[in-house]
Amino acid sequence: MASTAKFWREQESRYNLEGTRCSNCGSFFFPPRSLCPKCRRKGTIVPYKFKGTGEVVTYTTVYQAPRNNNRQTPYTLAIIELDEGTRMLSEVICEPAQISTGMRVRAVFRKLGEEGEKGIIYYGTKFVPA
Amino acid sequence: MIGIASYGVYVPLYRIKVEEIAKQWGENPANIKSGLLVEEKSVPDLDEDTATMAVEAARAAIRRANLDPKAIGAVYVGSESHPYAVKPTATIVAAAMGAPHLITAADFEFACKAGTAAIQTCMGLVALNKIKYGLAVGADVSQSSPGDALEYSAGAGGAAFVIGQDKIVAEIEEYASFTSDTPDFWRRDLQKYPVHGGRFTGEPAYFRHTIAATEALMERAGLQPTDFDFAVFHQPNGKFPLKAAKTLGFTTAQLEPGLMVTHFGNTYSASSLIGLAATLDMASSSQRILVTSFGSGAGSDAFAFRVTDLIDEVREKAPKVEEFLLSKRYLDYAAYAKHQRKIRM
Ligand SMILES: [Zn+2]
Numbered sequence: 001m002a003s004t005a006k007f008w009r010e011q012e013s014r015y016n017l018e019g020t021r022c023s024n025c026g027s028f029f030f031p032p033r034s035l036c037p038k039c040r041r042k043g044t045i046v047p048y049k050f051k052g053t054g055e056v057v058t059y060t061t062v063y064q065a066p067r068n069n070n071r072q073t074p075y076t077l078a079i080i081e082l083d084e085g086t087r088m089l090s091e092v093i094c095e096p097a098q099i100s101t102g103m104r105v106r107a108v109f110r111k112l113g114e115e116g117e118k119g120i121i122y123y124g125t126k127f128v129p130a
Numbered sequence: 131m132i133g134i135a136s137y138g139v140y141v142p143l144y145r146i147k148v149e150e151i152a153k154q155w156g157e158n159p160a161n162i163k164s165g166l167l168v169e170e171k172s173v174p175d176l177d178e179d180t181a182t183m184a185v186e187a188a189r190a191a192i193r194r195a196n197l198d199p200k201a202i203g204a205v206y207v208g209s210e211s212h213p214y215a216v217k218p219t220a221t222i223v224a225a226a227m228g229a230p231h232l233i234t235a236a237d238f239e240f241a242c243k244a245g246t247a248a249i250q251t252c253m254g255l256v257a258l259n260k261i262k263y264g265l266a267v268g269a270d271v272s273q274s275s276p277g278d279a280l281e282y283s284a285g286a287g288g289a290a291f292v293i294g295q296d297k298i299v300a301e302i303e304e305y306a307s308f309t310s311d312t313p314d315f316w317r318r319d320l321q322k323y324p325v326h327g328g329r330f331t332g333e334p335a336y337f338r339h340t341i342a343a344t345e346a347l348m349e350r351a352g353l354q355p356t357d358f359d360f361a362v363f364h365q366p367n368g369k370f371p372l373k374a375a376k377t378l379g380f381t382t383a384q385l386e387p388g389l390m391v392t393h394f395g396n397t398y399s400a401s402s403l404i405g406l407a408a409t410l411d412m413a414s415s416s417q418r419i420l421v422t423s424f425g426s427g428a429g430s431d432a433f434a435f436r437v438t439d440l441i442d443e444v445r446e447k448a449p450k451v452e453e454f455l456l457s458k459r460y461l462d463y464a465a466y467a468k469h470q471r472k473i474r475m
Contacts, residue, residue: 015226049228072176072468074357093175109185111177121213122220123181 002122014124017107019086028084029068052107053130054082061096080105080127091126102130132256133298134291134435135263136197137300137446138190138445139393139407140183141287141454144173145197146466154463154467155277167368171285173394173461173469174271180209183288184269185226186325187400191265191290192227192446194276195297199228202292206251206269206341208244208399209290210317210324219382223267234261241315241434242269242364243425245289245399252293253302263294270398275323276467283367285395289403298439300410302469304353308339315426326426335351335364335428340374343430344422351434355379358434359417362405364424365391380420387412393455406435408451414465 010031012018019030022043027036030050036043059078076099078092092099093110105127112122147170152159163169174183184207192199205224212219220235238244238251245268252264257462269288274280293302314335317324326334348354355361361384363371368391375385388405390397397404402423409419413439422432461469 012225016228093177109182109189110175111179111182121179121181123185123226126177 004115007120007122008051015109017050017052017082017125018089020045024071026085028082028086030082030086030088046122048084050082050084050086052082052125054080054105056099056101056103056105057081059092059099069092072082078105078127093128098129106130131298131301132253132293132295133301133438134410135294135297135299136191136195136292137290137299137407137410138187138192138448139287139289139400139404139451139454140186141172141404141451142174142178143176143395143457143459143461144461144469145170145458146173146461146463150463150466151282156326157309160294165369166283167335167372168283168394168395169274171283172287173466174286174395174467176349178271178286180207180211180269180271180288181213181222183264183271183286184209184223184267184290186220187269188223188227188265188267188291190448191292192215195292195299195444196439196447197292197363200230201262202227202229202253202265203233205229205233205254206238206248206264206266208238208240208246208248208266209270210239210241210244210314210398211270211273212239212469215319217415223265227439229265236467240397240429241425241427242270242366242396242401243423243431245403246421246423246431246433249293249433250305253305256294266293268289268403270400271360272396272398273470275321278285278323280324280326280358282392283396285397287394287397287400288437288457289407291403294441297440298438299444300435300437303418303436304347304351305431305433306343306350307429307431308343308346311340312426312428314428331426334368335426336364336370337374337377337423338413339428340364340422340424340432341377344374344378344420344430345402347420347422347432347434353418353434355384357418358384360384360387360409360413361420362388362402362409363390363422365405366424368392368394381459390451404451410452411445411450411452412439413437413441415441
């Protein structure tokens with residue numbers, strides 16, 4: 001898991017799917033980018049809060065978690081295409097048999113992990129079937 | 131007028147039936163069900179806690195009335211299961227709902243009535259015109275030692291209420307509170323599970339405080355039980371609110387819409403607030419709702435709410451309590467123990 005400081009810097013975008021948008025060409029970016037790769041200096045980057053709805057592009061179910069990763073198995077990771085058009089990797093909370101490509105999902109607020117029993121708890125966005 | 135500008139609830143997807151817990155301990159489920167009037171209870175997912183449920187409820191409240199989170203000036207979260215002993219849940223809720231940094235925030239603790247105490251605090255700041263809206267949340271993932279009677283009823287859930295003076299869906303006409311130093315239920319620092327004081331839990335705790343606060347409210351507001359269309363009492367089980375209602379002169383019909391303990395269990399700080407939300411889900415303009423919370427230790431907060439015609443504009447814009455009643459997945463005891471982290475891993 002990322003360091004506490006790194007997590008804290010990215011916290012707002014993780015909590016609320018806060019990314020950016022290029023108002024020149026209309027591209028959306030998550031995680032947020034401060035330069036539009038298409039428009040370069042012509043682009044104007046503005047903050048954008050994603051709606052949190054999208055669909056599963058592809059997925060994999062993890063039955064054996066890496067060592068020193070004390071999460072419960074199985075869990076399912078998916079590439080989600082948000083309705084605005086940008087893609088992100090996230091856990092989808094569902095039974096392994098429930099997920100399929102094209103399945104509609106929506107963002108929820110969950111624990112992402114914790115640094116043992118004494119450390120910080122990391123919160124952020126996961127997805128559930130919509 | 132001060133009142134509720136919006137509300138939101140969250141109950142986890144998972145349930146365990148009384149039968150499944152009773153089987154584990156060799157007890158008779160029929161006796162337990164008729165004793166508690168609880169059929170099943172809600173169980174959080176492995177990655178859910180008081181903070182995540184508080185956030186989901188808060189986001190639903192913001193969405194329901196299409197509020198700008200920047201208009202929130204205070205965030206208070208009441209719970210007896212804050213994820214951190216030191217580091218307020220309210221900071222996580224404020225950040226995850228997009229509230230501004232220029233707000234006041236704190237966690238409240240008063241067993242199962244911390245959420246209604248948060249509502250009262252928001253009312254004060256709103257009345258002073260210090261804030262436009264305050265967010266009061268009650269959320270809990272209740273802990274009970276395995277095999278304890280509480281295990282049959284200790285559920286999980288959250289409810290959030292936005293308190294303000296603008297676009298009110300239910301006016302707070304009056305409130306009254308009753309507090310005493312009573313050892314009915316407690317958990318010492320660093321202890322995992324709470325302890326209950328046996329014979330102290332009923333008459334001298336729940337009934338004394340619930341009845342005294344409700345009577346004080348009715349006297350202060352000049353209201354009778356018949357002036358209320360609905361009544362919600364804290365629901366540690368199904369029997370206590372029914373008995374309190376009867377003692378005070380309220381009918382089972384007044385209680386019915388807000389009686390959620392049968393299917394969610396006791397959601398602690400969220401209990402009476404989820405009951406209020408379920409009642410707002412079906413109430414009509416100008417109907418009056420009594421809500422009396424109870425927190426061990428002990429105290430009760432009683433409120434008289436009067437529904438306004440704005441309720442119809444917001445009601446459908448966030449999930450109703452009924453949707454959480456209908457969407458559920460059952461766990462067996464082994465999976466439940468994992469969810470509750472009762473098996474240390
Ligand atoms: Zn661009």
